[in-house]
Amino acid sequence: MDLAHLNRRGLVLVGCGRMGGALLQGWLARGLAPGAVHVIDPNAPAWVAERGVSVNGALPADPAVLVLAVKPQMMGDVLAGLGAASGALVVSVAAGVTLAAYGRAFPGAAVVRAMPNTPAAIGQGITAIVGNAQADAAALDLAQSLMEAVGRVVRLGDESQMDAVTAVSGSGPAYVFHLIETLAAAGAAEGLPADLALDLASATVAGAGALAMQEGGDPARLREAVTSPAGTTAAGLSQLMDPETGLGPLIARTVAAAAARGRELGQ
Numbered sequence: 544m545d546l547a548h549l550n551r552r553g554l555v556l557v558g559c560g561r562m563g564g565a566l567l568q569g570w571l572a573r574g575l576a577p578g579a580v581h582v583i584d585p586n587a588p589a590w591v592a593e594r595g596v597s598v599n600g601a602l603p604a605d606p607a608v609l610v611l612a613v614k615p616q617m618m619g620d621v622l623a624g625l626g627a628a629s630g631a632l633v634v635s636v637a638a639g640v641t642l643a644a645y646g647r648a649f650p651g652a653a654v655v656r657a658m659p660n661t662p663a664a665i666g667q668g669i670t671a672i673v674g675n676a677q678a679d680a681a682a683l684d685l686a687q688s689l690m691e692a693v694g695r696v697v698r699l700g701d702e703s704q705m706d707a708v709t710a711v712s713g714s715g716p717a718y719v720f721h722l723i724e725t726l727a728a729a730g731a732a733e734g735l736p737a738d739l740a741l742d743l744a745s746a747t748v749a750g751a752g753a754l755a756m757q758e759g760g761d762p763a764r765l766r767e768a769v770t771s772p773a774g775t776t777a778a779g780l781s782q783l784m785d786p787e788t789g790l791g792p793l794i795a796r797t798v799a800a801a802a803a804r805g806r807e808l809g810q
């Protein structure tokens with residue numbers, strides 16, 4: 544992150560909720576000067592002003608970056624209320640809203656769409672980015688470095704991939720949390736105390752995720768390593784991997800519904 548550039552010209556963050564707040568924490572931890580950040584949010588959390596960040600105050604005339612982290616449904620009103628971006632790089636984390644919509648609001652501006660996820664709050668997010676025609680290599684590098692404050696960044700070849708990314712990794716943590724909920728509930732139904740079942744389910748998801756990341760490659764190989772012939776896992780997987788009623792078709796429907804909603808939000 545080019546801190547000198549950002550600290551000199553300033554960064555404006557519109558929307559400081561879960562995602563905007565996680566990003567702000569990441570930037571400050573990386574050395575962005577609190578005085579260089581200007582948050583616009585009618586409900587900004589108290590810690591933001593306590594850290595010395597400007598909240599709903601006067602904005603710099605020529606900020607380096609404008610980050611948009613409000614809900615997509617209110618993006619139209621927010622864009623209408625903001626002035627020109629002047630020479631700022633515009634970075635938006637909103638689901639659905641297209642580069643073309645930002646291009647209409649900020650003619651000629653370099654715009655980057657970014658889709659992070661909530662593990663950003665602990666620096667373990669994964670973010671996909673894609674820029675408009677005005678976003679040159681320097682703009683994409685700056686956007687990438689901003690998002691790397693909260694985890695890894697991947698670049699997309701085409702904006703059309705963004706709704707699928709949103710449906711897989713943007714929304715994905717919610718699917719995984721629901722997996723933990725349902726695995727714990729099933730354990731409780733088999734007679735375990737609820738808190739023990741939740742501990743077992745959470746630790747299993749965390750450990751399996753860490754193992755998959757460390758090993759890389761095909762997760763089917765890791766699944767097979769758990770599965771003894773005619774054993775307990777095979778019995779469980781016969782339900783989970785049923786081609787009609789198992790997880791495969793369910794996750795396919797889940798991701799398709801999320802991606803379709805992303806496309807709707809972009810209308």
Ligand SMILES: NC(=O)c1ccc[n+]([C@@H]2O[C@H](COP(=O)([O-])OP(=O)(O)OC[C@H]3O[C@@H](n4cnc5c(N)ncnc54)[C@H](O)[C@@H]3O)[C@@H](O)[C@H]2O)c1
Pocket residue numbers: 557558559560561562563583584585586587612613614615617621636637638658659660661713
């Ligand atoms: N939470 C996620 O998992 C996640 C993941 C990826 C992307 N996103 C995107 O991030 C964006 C924000 O989501 P979130 O989960 O942080 O929501 P959030 O509700 O936690 O935060 C939104 C913030 O915007 C503020 N706000 C409302 N009206 C405003 C206005 N007119 N001007 C300035 N600020 C205003 C709210 O007070 C709130 O603090 C969304 O566009 C969402 O698509 C969220």
